[in-house]
Amino acid sequence: MVRIGIDLGGTKTEVAVLAPDGRALLRRRAPTPPGYAGTVALVGELVEAAEREAGAPPGGATVGVGIPGSLSPTTGLVRGANSTWLNGGRLDRDLSARLRREVRLANDANCLALSEAADGAGAGFGTVFAAILGTGTGAGVVVDGRLLDGRNRIAGEWGHNPLPWMEAGEHPGPACWCGQRGCIEAFLCGPALAADADGPGARDTGALPARAAAGDARAEAALRRHAGRLARALAHVVNLLDPDCVVLGGGLSNMEHLYEEVPRLWGRWVFSDSVTTPILRARHGDSSGVLGAARLWDAAP
Structure with a gap:
């Protein structure tokens, strides 16, 4: 079928x-x-x-x-x-x-996780934490090929927890559409990164890495802050879940520096003497979600 x-x-x-x-x-x-x-x-x-x-x-x-x-x-x-x-x-x-x-x-983040765990970047790993970094920010968890849904069906709602280890200038955090302040999503989503670099109403993040490489100080500073915040947010996940791999999807996952910067930074907050968790880019790109949705019947009890 x-x-x-x-x-x-x-x-x-x-x-x-x-x-x-x-x-x-x-x-x-x-x-x-x-x-x-x-x-x-x-x-x-x-x-x-x-x-x-x-x-x-x-x-x-x-x-x-x-x-x-x-x-x-x-x-x-x-x-x-x-x-x-x-x-x-x-x-x-x-x-x-x-x-x-x-x-x-x-x-949709659960679908991304399911797809990437089945035959994507997370294939062969026992516990896969897959995060979407795009217009919004969310995540899903797959354990041994099965979605972790949770009693309240909110497993993986990583984006609506507060950014951990906030720095002085980050309190109390930006307002989130969910009604809270300081949510991970409100710091890490694409519109937040664009606004940090170019002010309220800015939307373009695709050009930021090239601008930073060319010496644009505003772009460079915004990308540095974003990578540090992502490192903190993922360190929190490693401390709680200790997944076998982390997979990044969504438009911001195409920023190459994240795969170097986050592993370099997150050891400061992970409660371990070493962190060997691989951070991987979604193999199926922005089609991971739709391919995972097609697999929902495979994962059904």
């Missing part, structure tokens, strides 16, 4: 089809429409078109969806999504009704 994955993002939605042997048969993206009803309609259209193109009978493929939030185990409603129009919706029920089959949902 072919498996279809959907990565439901705030600006784009991606669909992928995996063959039974794990090969990607197709991947396609479309702009995410604003509004709950439009999102449900788009997912339905993408799945049905992908099914036809893959040669599967209608309803013949499993469907997994990665979302920028999670389903509450108490109410069954989406919560904590920075695509705020999803919050309060019974998205699994509504997508299942639209597609006339059961649909499995998971947090």
Whole structure:
């Protein structure tokens, strides 16, 4: 049976089809429409078109969806999504009704972790901690090939803990959309890095490494602060979970200096005489989430 994955993002939605042997048969993206009803309609259209193109009978493929939030185990409603129009919706029920089959949902960072642990940078490691560094910041944990979901289904919500070992100039931390201040996400996400370098409203992070290499002092200082904060945030994870590897995904994971700077810095905060944990770039790049979503049925109990 072919498996279809959907990565439901705030600006784009991606669909992928995996063959039974794990090969990607197709991947396609479309702009995410604003509004709950439009999102449900788009997912339905993408799945049905992908099914036809893959040669599967209608309803013949499993469907997994990665979302920028999670389903509450108490109410069954989406919560904590920075695509705020999803919050309060019974998205699994509504997508299942639209597609006339059961649909499995998971947090998008969990999908990244599942994909990278299966056949990506984390393949062969027992415990994989995979973090998304992009428009938002989140993480997922896979242990021996299975997602760690947690009693409250919030395992891996790393981005909404406070930045550890704050320095004097960092208190109390920037406001986060979740209602708290000083969250890891509010310090480490792409918009935060851009604003640190170029002021409020700045959005471009892609040029920062080249600017720093060319001697731009503002870019260099912002990247240095960001790497130090990431080192602290990941040291906290190593102290708590001690994963076999850390995988970085999302747009900021393409910044080469992180893979040198973070291992150089984080030993100051890790409660060990040595830190040998590898920090790896996601092998599947920005398609890790959609490929992991397609694998949600593989990971189901």
